[in-house]
Amino acid sequence: MPEPFRVILFIIFVMAFAGLNAAYLVWCERKGAGHIQRRIxxxxxxxxxxxxxxxxxxxxxxxxxxxxxxxxxxLFMAAPLMVMVPAIxxxxxxxxxxxxxxxxxxxxxxxxxxxxSVNVLGLxxxxxGSGNKYAVIAxxxxxxxxxxxxxxxxxxxxxxxxxxxxxxLNEIVRAxxxxxxxxxxxxxxxxLLMPVAFLIFFVCSLAETNRAPFDMAEAESELIAGAYTExxxxxxxxxxxxxYANIVIGCALSVILFLGxxxxxxxxxxxxxxxxxxxxxxxxxxxYALIFxxxxxxxxYPRTQFYxxxxxxxxxxxxxxxxxxxLTALQIKIxxxx
Amino acid sequence: MLLAKxxxxxxxxxxxxxxxxxxxxxxxxxxxxxETAPETExxxxxxxxxxxxxxxxxxxxxxxxxxxxxxxxxxxxxTDYKAKGxxxxxxxxxxxxxxAAEILNxxxxxxxxITGVDWIDDQQLExxxxxxxxxxxxxxVIRSRLDRSNPEIPTISHIYQGANWHERETHDFFGxxxxxxxxLEPLLLPEDADFHPxxxxxxx
Amino acid sequence: xxxxxxxxxxxxxxxxxxxxxxxxxxGVLRVKLxxxxxxxxxxxxxxxxxxxxxxxxxxxxxxxxFLPNCGRMDYLSALSYNHGYVAAVERAAGIEVPERxxxxxxxxxxxxxxxxxxxxxxxxxxDLGGFTPLLYAFDDREQILDLLExxxxxxxxxxxxxxGGVYNDIDDSFITGTREFIKRLRKRMPMYDALVTKNIxxxxxxxxxxxxxxxxxxxxxxxxxxxRGSGIDFDVRKHEPxxxxxxxxxxxxxxxxxxxxxxxxxRMDEIEQSMRIIEQALDKLPExxxxxxxxxxxxxxxxxxYYHAVEAARGxxxxxxxxxxxxxxxxxxxxxxxYSNLSLFGEASRGMLLPDALALMGSLDLVIPEIxx
Numbered sequence: 001m002p003e004p005f006r007v008i009l010f011i012i013f014v015m016a017f018a019g020l021n022a023a024y025l026v027w028c029e030r031k032g033a034g035h036i037q038r039r040i041x042x043x044x045x046x047x048x049x050x051x052x053x054x055x056x057x058x059x060x061x062x063x064x065x066x067x068x069x070x071x072x073x074x075l076f077m078a079a080p081l082m083v084m085v086p087a088i089x090x091x092x093x094x095x096x097x098x099x100x101x102x103x104x105x106x107x108x109x110x111x112x113x114x115x116x117s118v119n120v121l122g123l124x125x126x127x128x129g130s131g132n133k134y135a136v137i138a139x140x141x142x143x144x145x146x147x148x149x150x151x152x153x154x155x156x157x158x159x160x161x162x163x164x165x166x167x168x169l170n171e172i173v174r175a176x177x178x179x180x181x182x183x184x185x186x187x188x189x190x191x192l193l194m195p196v197a198f199l200i201f202f203v204c205s206l207a208e209t210n211r212a213p214f215d216m217a218e219a220e221s222e223l224i225a226g227a228y229t230e231x232x233x234x235x236x237x238x239x240x241x242x243x244y245a246n247i248v249i250g251c252a253l254s255v256i257l258f259l260g261x262x263x264x265x266x267x268x269x270x271x272x273x274x275x276x277x278x279x280x281x282x283x284x285x286x287x288y289a290l291i292f293x294x295x296x297x298x299x300x301y302p303r304t305q306f307y308x309x310x311x312x313x314x315x316x317x318x319x320x321x322x323x324x325x326x327l328t329a330l331q332i333k334i335x336x337x338x
Numbered sequence: 339m340l341l342a343k344x345x346x347x348x349x350x351x352x353x354x355x356x357x358x359x360x361x362x363x364x365x366x367x368x369x370x371x372x373e374t375a376p377e378t379e380x381x382x383x384x385x386x387x388x389x390x391x392x393x394x395x396x397x398x399x400x401x402x403x404x405x406x407x408x409x410x411x412x413x414x415x416x417t418d419y420k421a422k423g424x425x426x427x428x429x430x431x432x433x434x435x436x437x438a439a440e441i442l443n444x445x446x447x448x449x450x451x452i453t454g455v456d457w458i459d460d461q462q463l464e465x466x467x468x469x470x471x472x473x474x475x476x477x478x479v480i481r482s483r484l485d486r487s488n489p490e491i492p493t494i495s496h497i498y499q500g501a502n503w504h505e506r507e508t509h510d511f512f513g514x515x516x517x518x519x520x521x522l523e524p525l526l527l528p529e530d531a532d533f534h535p536x537x538x539x540x541x542x
Numbered sequence: 543x544x545x546x547x548x549x550x551x552x553x554x555x556x557x558x559x560x561x562x563x564x565x566x567x568x569g570v571l572r573v574k575l576x577x578x579x580x581x582x583x584x585x586x587x588x589x590x591x592x593x594x595x596x597x598x599x600x601x602x603x604x605x606x607x608f609l610p611n612c613g614r615m616d617y618l619s620a621l622s623y624n625h626g627y628v629a630a631v632e633r634a635a636g637i638e639v640p641e642r643x644x645x646x647x648x649x650x651x652x653x654x655x656x657x658x659x660x661x662x663x664x665x666x667x668x669d670l671g672g673f674t675p676l677l678y679a680f681d682d683r684e685q686i687l688d689l690l691e692x693x694x695x696x697x698x699x700x701x702x703x704x705x706g707g708v709y710n711d712i713d714d715s716f717i718t719g720t721r722e723f724i725k726r727l728r729k730r731m732p733m734y735d736a737l738v739t740k741n742i743x744x745x746x747x748x749x750x751x752x753x754x755x756x757x758x759x760x761x762x763x764x765x766x767x768x769x770r771g772s773g774i775d776f777d778v779r780k781h782e783p784x785x786x787x788x789x790x791x792x793x794x795x796x797x798x799x800x801x802x803x804x805x806x807x808x809r810m811d812e813i814e815q816s817m818r819i820i821e822q823a824l825d826k827l828p829e830x831x832x833x834x835x836x837x838x839x840x841x842x843x844x845x846x847x848y849y850h851a852v853e854a855a856r857g858x859x860x861x862x863x864x865x866x867x868x869x870x871x872x873x874x875x876x877x878x879x880x881y882s883n884l885s886l887f888g889e890a891s892r893g894m895l896l897p898d899a900l901a902l903m904g905s906l907d908l909v910i911p912e913i914x915x
């Protein structure tokens with residue numbers, strides 16, 4: 001397949017994937033929340049309420065786009081895009097299967113983190129631009145939260161780069177081939193703290209994507225809807241899609257770095273087209289299991305207090321991740337044959 | 339017994355009136371009534387104190403009689419708890435209320451409510467303070483009658499911060515001015531309300 | 543102000559309007575907050591958005607006509623309000639209540655108290671960002687509503703008590719249903735414990751947050767779980783036993799800490815105590831009439847004023863009646879517990895962070911129609 005054609009195809013696929021994911025993760029979330037809370041969840045629109053996201057989308061799209069008084073029109077309009085676009089861009093380097101990746105970039109990991117930082121900027125400008133006090137408070141929270149959590153997340157990522165010697169996501173996955181105990185999370189021989197590192201990474205990705213119990217920026221019982229308070233119709237809708245796309249990115253990174261990406265738990269990998277499907281199957285299975293965990297956590301725990309959140313990062317996660325970095329470095333140096 | 343103790347302490351307020359009958363706010367019409375008080379009231383009060391164990395049966399009647407009199411003399415009565423729901427009924431001139439609140443505060447009473455009653459036939463407004471105690475069952479009611487045309491009474495919100503809202507509410511409903519109150523804005527009524535709905539001559 | 547958070551006096555502050563429509567105020571309460579960043583410099587609750595002047599209605603209606611109003615103030619523990627009002631009128635008019643009726647009053651009021659505490663529990667955790675316990679609590683509360691509906695005929699705004707008794711007798715299905723419900727709730731409480739009370743996030747959010755000292759509670763006249771969470775052993779049911787409460791063996795949970803966690807624990811423990819009272823009442827339930835033999839037709843209390851307080855789910859609810867001897871009140875004062883409890887919010891929340899202040903507000907268990915009356 002000629003290269004430009006392939007890339008365009010992938011862009012279409014990725015956008016469809018991001019959009020569908022956003023729509024149907026909302027459905028999963030509502031259905032999951034329903035069952036966790038001993039009720040049914042959406043059931044009226046279509047079978048099992050499957051058409052509910054479409055109905056929601058139509059509702060959001062038909063709403064008036066309203067610019068609140070005192071808002072900065074440019075920032076207000078641009079902010080949702082600044083959350084959504086980087087998230088979609090990040091999908092370009094995610095290896096869904098061994099050959100099923102838009103662009104195998106050798107600094108893929110770096111690229112994702114670069115784009116993830118733009119997401120914060122979007123929330124900050126959105127909150128600031130709407131000229132609402134609640135939104136400004138949320139924006140301020142969001143920034144300090146993201147700064148606090150980016151550090152342990154990056155330190156953990158550096159550890160993983162040290163282990164795998166590459167920033168190419170596909171290479172990282174290939175390094176975990178074989179049985180499931182070859183996945184990085186189980187490689188205690190590389191670093192004794194590997195499961196802890198996974199936990200740190202997962203917690204940080206929850207905090208980075210502003211998910212409960214770290215949903216400070218939204219915090220509906222405190223800040224009404226946080227940075228999204230003033231957003232009507234599709235402005236809110238795009239924010240929402242961006243948020244879910246970010247969850248998918250965060251969980252996908254966890255899967256790639258720690259859970260073996262598209263590798264199956266047994267050392268069996270068919271070749272050709274079947275291999276693509278096989279890899280895709282395992283990648284998505286792991287991905288959605290993690291996403292389900294994210295949803296599960298949200299509907300179980302209360303929200304943390306803001307200073308507890310920062311304490312957790314500065315006093316617990318950062319020291320542990322730094323320690324993990326040093327430990328891993330030592331282990332690599334002392335037992336280089338492993 | 340808390341009841342006996344608080345009764346004695348509150349009784350001292352009346353002695354004060356006896357010593358300097360004309361001293362507090364001579365301009366107010368209330369004082370005329372207050373002046374006659376010492377002769378009629380201090381005499382029975384220590385008596386009741388002596389036989390505090392058994393509340394006199396006639397007191398309930400005395401209460402109703404008193405309500406009919408246009409200018410009731412200030413008085414301190416022990417009431418039948420079973421019939422009335424409170425132990426001590428203290429009628430004070432308005433300028434004495436703060437002193438009474440200080441005494442109750444010293445004895446660790448807490449404030450339950452402040453409210454008013456419009457005695458339109460007497461052209462008077464009554465402010466009623468309900469106090470209660472956390473450790474021992476002792477409900478004290480302090481009441482004070484004000485002139486209906488110019489109802490003013492000093493605030494006790496600096497002693498009992500909880501009185502702040504109760505006084506604002508009473509001001510809303512009856513138009514009673516609590517002098518010295520930090521913020522006598524309408525609380526339950528709209529902020530621009532200039533009517534007082536619980537007055538008997540209020541027409542919606 | 544909390545010294546730790548005291549900042550430069552010249553710092554710019556801004557006004558944040560919390561409400562009248564805000565998810566955390568559970569109704570139309572507005573709090574005017576002066577904020578320094580996320581720290582509260584000063585908080586001033588603004589009331590009256592659902593003020594209906596029940597006290598004036600009491601003057602315009604006959605004694606019996608006011609009964610339905612009682613269910614419309616504190617809509618979560620309406621029976622306590624029923625009880626307070628009828629008990630005050632009974633005291634004023636000297637009406638005797640048959641023993642069975644008193645027992646029925648206690649049973650239904652305590653059931654209502656449990657349902658109120660369950661709803662508070664769910665809503666409070668919702669304030670803290672936990673969604674699911676609300677639905678679980680509603681599940682249990684639903685059972686109580688079904689039980690109460692079978693006797694009182696309504697689910698929320700009860701008007702079950704009459705002067706001198708109650709309106710409807712209970713039957714065997716109510717008794718077995720109540721016993722089964724108590725069994726069920728006893729099984730569910732450990733789950734709430736594991737899911738919520740022992741949750742580290744919840745503990746961190748409530749421990750040492752929003753302290754209310756004994757003295758502050760007294761100065762503001764705070765009662766109910768707010769006072770008991772501050773180490774004040776005060777419950778009208780024990781302190782000044784009305785109805786038949788003196789015949790039951792139950793404890794008053796008191797916690798010394800005075801923080802939001804203490805208030806939370808008081809309410810959770812009270813659910814168990816209420817279940818104990820109901821069980822004993824069902825065991826001892828005497829046979830007999832539920833209304834006086836000579837029906838109370840015309841209520842005309844003697845001239846004078848009367849006071850009666852009951853322990854509602856949120857604290858001491860007092861009714862002051864001034865009667866002029868006619869068939870309607872000359873003055874009817876309703877002392878609502880949350881009104882006093884909320885009045886300390888301004889002082890207690892000073893120097894706190896916004897989310898902590900909302901945790902404090904939730905722990906006060908506000909029911910706005912009761913505050914505004």
